[in-house]
Amino acid sequence: MKFFIDTANLAQIKEAADFGILDGVTTNPSLMAKEGIKGQDAILQHYKDICAIVDGPVSAEVISTDFKGMVEEGLKLAELHENIVVKVPMIKDGIKAIKYFSDNEIKTNCTLVFSAGQAILAAKAGATMVSPFIGRIDDGSWDGVQLIEQIVNIYNAQGFMTEVLAASIRNPLHIVRCAEVGADICTCPLSSILGLLNHPLTDIGLAKFLEDAKNL
Numbered sequence: 001m002k003f004f005i006d007t008a009n010l011a012q013i014k015e016a017a018d019f020g021i022l023d024g025v026t027t028n029p030s031l032m033a034k035e036g037i038k039g040q041d042a043i044l045q046h047y048k049d050i051c052a053i054v055d056g057p058v059s060a061e062v063i064s065t066d067f068k069g070m071v072e073e074g075l076k077l078a079e080l081h082e083n084i085v086v087k088v089p090m091i092k093d094g095i096k097a098i099k100y101f102s103d104n105e106i107k108t109n110c111t112l113v114f115s116a117g118q119a120i121l122a123a124k125a126g127a128t129m130v131s132p133f134i135g136r137i138d139d140g141s142w143d144g145v146q147l148i149e150q151i152v153n154i155y156n157a158q159g160f161m162t163e164v165l166a167a168s169i170r171n172p173l174h175i176v177r178c179a180e181v182g183a184d185i186c187t188c189p190l191s192s193i194l195g196l197l198n199h200p201l202t203d204i205g206l207a208k209f210l211e212d213a214k215n216l
């Protein structure tokens with residue numbers, strides 16, 4: 001399973017890249033706004049800055065919701081760097097735009113996916129990745145990981161090449177469960193990635209080894 005970081009914060013992206021396990025980045029308009037990035041030029045420059053840190057797919061989301069607008073925006077984003085993946089919302093014009101991008105060899109990430117039916121449509125249109133938001137599903141007391149498993153099974157049964165990108169990760173257990181059910185990619189906050197490190201027996205064991213090492 002590939003690890004993406006789900007942030008537009010350059011310091012966190014650098015930290016995850018330095019950790020040595022980072023395969024890519026996802027952003028969205030809310031994450032960009034959180035970093036205080038304003039205006040078209042600043043937005044485009046920020047994507048370039050991210051691409052300079054990470055050698056892997058970087059999802060950049062379109063803001064238009066009509067086919068023409070999404071295509072125009074997506075083409076501009078794709079021109080920025082070969083690693084840009086155009087992130088397109090799961091709406092009717094979004095599916096049309098994904099088909100257009102797929103026909104023109106531009107990579108896409110279909111976002112805001114909450115059902116298997118939506119994931120089938122995205123794959124039919126040729127999306128490179130599909131992003132089911134498992135944390136938001138769990139927030140409503142449904143089971144987000146169950147949806148990941150269902151989509152993985154459907155894609156395997158149908159031979160779809162679209163990668164299942166588990167998004168809206170809330171904790172390290174989400175990452176473990178997504179790995180278990182066969183997600184291709186997990187996009188996570190840095191805290192959830194680093195949370196995978198933690199186990200009290202590791203801390204206790206290391207403290208004892210270091211104590212005993214004093215007698216060597």
Ligand code: E4P
Pocket residue numbers: 006026027028111131133135136167168169187
């Ligand atoms: C990533 O592609 C999504 O935009 C993101 O994971 C959404 O996460 P959230 O539900 O924590 O906002």
